Amino acid sequence: LAFQELRDRIPGFTDDKKSDKGTINNTNSCASSALHNGKEHIEPSAALTDSHIEQLAPLLANNWSTLADVMNVNKERIDAKEEPMKVAQRILTAWRQKEGKAATVKRISSVLLMAELFSEQVGQVFRGNTPKRISA
Numbered sequence: 693l694a695f696q697e698l699r700d701r702i703p704g705f706t707d708d709k710k711s712d713k714g715t716i717n718n719t720n721s722c723a724s725s726a727l728h729n730g731k732e733h734i735e736p737s738a739a740l741t742d743s744h745i746e747q748l749a750p751l752l753a754n755n756w757s758t759l760a761d762v763m764n765v766n767k768e769r770i771d772a773k774e775e776p777m778k779v780a781q782r783i784l785t786a787w788r789q790k791e792g793k794a795a796t797v798k799r800i801s802s803v804l805l806m807a808e809l810f811s812e813q814v815g816q817v818f819r820g821n822t823p824k825r826i827s828a
Contacts, residue, residue, distance in 0.1 A: 749781035
C-alpha cells in the first residue's frame with residue numbers, strides 16, 4: 693500500500709491539530725469503536741489497551757529494534773536472547789507507561805506509520821478485528 697493510502701486508513705490521522713475536548717479515554721476496547729454512517733468508526737483518543745499490545749506484539753516482533761528506536765525505548769535494557777514477540781510486548785508496554793494518557797490508538801498509529809511499521813494487520817487490531825494470517 694502507498695503511504696497516503698495507509699494514512700487515509702488510520703483512524704483520526706490528520707495533519708491539523710484538532711482539540712479533543714470532552715473526549716474521555718476509555719480503556720474498554722469495546723467502547724472504542726462504533727458504527728458511524730454504516731462504517732465502523734474507531735475513537736482515535738481510545739487508550740492503548742493490554743489487548744492491543746498482546747495482538748500487536750507478534751505483528752511487530754521481527755522489527756523490535758526499529759520499534760524500540762521509534763518509541764525511544766532504551767535497547768540496552770532489552771535482552772536480545774529473549775523471544776522477539778516478548779521483546780516487542782515489553783517495548784509497547786514501556787512506551788505506554790512512558791506516554792501515560794497520551795498513549796492512544798491515534799498516537800501509536802502515527803508512530804508506527806512514520807516508522808513504516810503500520811500494516812493492514814496492525815489496522816485490524818485497532819478496528820477490533822483479530823489479525824488474520826496471510827497465507828501464500
